[in-house]
Amino acid sequence: MYAAEVAVDTALGLCVLALFLSLLEKAITMEFMVHSAMGAPGMFFILGGVTLIGAIFVRIFVKETKGLSDLQKK
Numbered sequence: 688m689y690a691a692e693v694a695v696d697t698a699l700g701l702c703v704l705a706l707f708l709s710l711l712e713k714a715i716t717m718e719f720m721v722h723s724a725m726g727a728p729g730m731f732f733i734l735g736g737v738t739l740i741g742a743i744f745v746r747i748f749v750k751e752t753k754g755l756s757d758l759q760k761k
Contacts, residue, residue: 713734720730 717730720733721727723729725733
């Protein structure tokens with residue numbers, strides 16, 4: 688589904704921008720990381736660490752909205 692058809696919030700646009708920037712960063716750095724001294728296992732360890740930090744951030748700072756009305760969510 689196209690994101691603009693589902694929601695028009697500015698926050699959604701920022702989330703999509705962050706997604707595409709993170710994908711760009713991975714595409715640019717992946718070849719360098721695989722061919723460096725750390726190799727493929729080191730690259731996946733670093734990317735897994737970044738993902739873990741992101742998951743911890745979301746767990747701490749993103750509020751649960753299950754069961755809330757639209758008015759309560761905003």
